[in-house]
Amino acid sequence: MSRVISRRAIEVLAENRILQAVEELGYEPNLVAQSLRGGRTHSIGVIFPQITNAFFSQCVQHIEKEAAERGYSVVLLTHGEDAKRQAQQLAVVRRSRLDGIILTVAPHSDLEGMESALSGIPVVALDRPLWKGVDAVLLQHRQAAAMATEHLLGHGHKEIMCITVNPSIYSFCERIEQFEATMHAAGAIPRTLSAKSYAELPDVIQKALERWPNVTALLPLSNMATFAVVEALRATGHYLPFIGFDDPDFATIVDPPITVVRQRTDQLARHAVRLLFQHMGAEAPRAAETIALPADLIRRKSCGCHEG
Amino acid sequence: MSRVISRRAIEVLAENRILQAVEELGYEPNLVAQSLRGGRTHSIGVIFPQITNAFFSQCVQHIEKEAAERGYSVVLLTHGEDAKRQAQQLAVVRRSRLDGIILTVAPHSDLEGMESALSGIPVVALDRPLWKGVDAVLLQHRQAAAMATEHLLGHGHKEIMCITVNPSIYSFCERIEQFEATMHAAGAIPRTLSAKSYAELPDVIQKALERWPNVTALLPLSNMATFAVVEALRATGHYLPFIGFDDPDFATIVDPPITVVRQRTDQLARHAVRLLFQHMGAEAPRAAETIALPADLIRRKSCGCHEG
DNA sequence: TTGTAAGCGTTATCAG
DNA sequence: CTGATAACGCTTACAA
Numbered sequence: 001m002s003r004v005i006s007r008r009a010i011e012v013l014a015e016n017r018i019l020q021a022v023e024e025l026g027y028e029p030n031l032v033a034q035s036l037r038g039g040r041t042h043s044i045g046v047i048f049p050q051i052t053n054a055f056f057s058q059c060v061q062h063i064e065k066e067a068a069e070r071g072y073s074v075v076l077l078t079h080g081e082d083a084k085r086q087a088q089q090l091a092v093v094r095r096s097r098l099d100g101i102i103l104t105v106a107p108h109s110d111l112e113g114m115e116s117a118l119s120g121i122p123v124v125a126l127d128r129p130l131w132k133g134v135d136a137v138l139l140q141h142r143q144a145a146a147m148a149t150e151h152l153l154g155h156g157h158k159e160i161m162c163i164t165v166n167p168s169i170y171s172f173c174e175r176i177e178q179f180e181a182t183m184h185a186a187g188a189i190p191r192t193l194s195a196k197s198y199a200e201l202p203d204v205i206q207k208a209l210e211r212w213p214n215v216t217a218l219l220p221l222s223n224m225a226t227f228a229v230v231e232a233l234r235a236t237g238h239y240l241p242f243i244g245f246d247d248p249d250f251a252t253i254v255d256p257p258i259t260v261v262r263q264r265t266d267q268l269a270r271h272a273v274r275l276l277f278q279h280m281g282a283e284a285p286r287a288a289e290t291i292a293l294p295a296d297l298i299r300r301k302s303c304g305c306h307e308g
Numbered sequence: 309m310s311r312v313i314s315r316r317a318i319e320v321l322a323e324n325r326i327l328q329a330v331e332e333l334g335y336e337p338n339l340v341a342q343s344l345r346g347g348r349t350h351s352i353g354v355i356f357p358q359i360t361n362a363f364f365s366q367c368v369q370h371i372e373k374e375a376a377e378r379g380y381s382v383v384l385l386t387h388g389e390d391a392k393r394q395a396q397q398l399a400v401v402r403r404s405r406l407d408g409i410i411l412t413v414a415p416h417s418d419l420e421g422m423e424s425a426l427s428g429i430p431v432v433a434l435d436r437p438l439w440k441g442v443d444a445v446l447l448q449h450r451q452a453a454a455m456a457t458e459h460l461l462g463h464g465h466k467e468i469m470c471i472t473v474n475p476s477i478y479s480f481c482e483r484i485e486q487f488e489a490t491m492h493a494a495g496a497i498p499r500t501l502s503a504k505s506y507a508e509l510p511d512v513i514q515k516a517l518e519r520w521p522n523v524t525a526l527l528p529l530s531n532m533a534t535f536a537v538v539e540a541l542r543a544t545g546h547y548l549p550f551i552g553f554d555d556p557d558f559a560t561i562v563d564p565p566i567t568v569v570r571q572r573t574d575q576l577a578r579h580a581v582r583l584l585f586q587h588m589g590a591e592a593p594r595a596a597e598t599i600a601l602p603a604d605l606i607r608r609k610s611c612g613c614h615e616g
Numbered sequence: 617t618t619g620t621a622a623g624c625g626t627t628a629t630c631a632g
Numbered sequence: 633c634t635g636a637t638a639a640c641g642c643t644t645a646c647a648a
Contacts, residue, residue, distance in 0.1 A: 026424075028403050031404045032340060032349060032641080033643090036642075037624050052366050057365040061360045068396075074385075075351070075383055078372055088376075092381060097340050230561045231561055234561060250561060253535065254558070254562055255562075338624090338626070341640090343640095344626075344641065345626045345640050346627075346640085
């Protein structure tokens, strides 16, 4: 009878009878049994730091949509930037026999351990690369940081402070390094500020501004750091030009509206899903691919531009 | 050998040998086989309108955490407020034999069809109730709306406009009705505005303000409506007092900071998970429970208060 | 064309 | 206490 349900080309006489019975009895094929038998669960795992963070929630949204169109479900797992919890989530992936995963890796991960733990499971890294041999979909972090830095330099700033949390996270690290490189190349003074958590970032920013009074512009390196900058500037009442990151929703409703470096989360997600299914569908292991998407600058007013 | 892995009380001589082999061979129990055999998948489904929407992404975050602590995975499904897509997602739940679901139902759902389709599957409704016999965790929508309306009335407003999208969504409907009831009871004039989508809401708000020039305060009924109000007020340059909904992150960084009616998403999620596991663990079907959490008013300045 | 049986990886049961 | 066996629901391969 599985014959009848699956095969559509040939129309047997019995087909109608069975299909009718299926309808009447409310029969639902047991995907668990299909998975055990067929070796594919038709589920993918999405392992992200957290989904409260508009960047990741947007990615998840797009991934879920793309996966659903292909008949796949999404198992959502978060690690909170904690390598230990990430290891647990990877164990869940293995035990659940998920067909593949999209992973934003936690800092301080045991990459060697992961490589052996994940051997045989198709993986696509998102936002942060893993190791040679794993597909990755990333922002061009350095291009993004350079573009923002140069734009601020173009406004005449000589001492700029970039702001982030947890510089051990790859994407932030890249952005910081490029910021500093671009500043040095221009003969300007880079200041780099990082806090342990976003909660304490506004305070840390205020203290840093007192310590480096010659700083004339700010460059937060994530959407949440951008939020903290706005908070801190509000608290001090002392305004400084800045460029935000990730085009968060609040960018257009604060005063002045925030010039931002935007990542296209829809494209990130689309490419990640595409690569993952390509990988899962492949017989022979194919060469790993890395896709680095360019960021674009959305000019508003917070950088000093007069709206364009 | 499953004996050895599960049983811990008795220590057999062989145990060590097998446990060692487990370690060496990197054996991972096959959850798919366990599920087929045991009849429990140790996965729950979360069916939400969308996770780009801070309210839902926060709920998902908390649910995932609570579920993980109980050894359960979360399958994330979204319907985009579309009953048809919701029906497809429910089919996924049934086929995947998920142990239970937390559901924010789409408007215009075929409740009778759902009731039969979901018979036997533990369900907890979140934010919007389903039908008699299904657990629900809700905000006290009417209390929330009354509180906000009364606060604005207390500031002396006589004509207030509430703003939302899609009034066929239960939670919005409740809030609208209570808003109008509270206004009428106070002898004030309620204006109710709703747009088809959030995208067109700012425009619709501007036109409504021209049409009803005597409106002196606004009451958006969701976090996204609150966002639209801020956008619209920015665009017109004409400021009106208002109270926001859901305490979105931007509430504190816009000028003036927004007085809001807050829902505790962590509590909503915690209760939903608790009820769901209670339901899944129960032998005999127990009576359905509805938990209605109170909202609280966070006084900032957008309502006309001088910060407290 | 249709029926039957094996096997996916577990666990529970029943003999030994 | 241990070892073999059936069953969970499905698909596929093979036999009738």
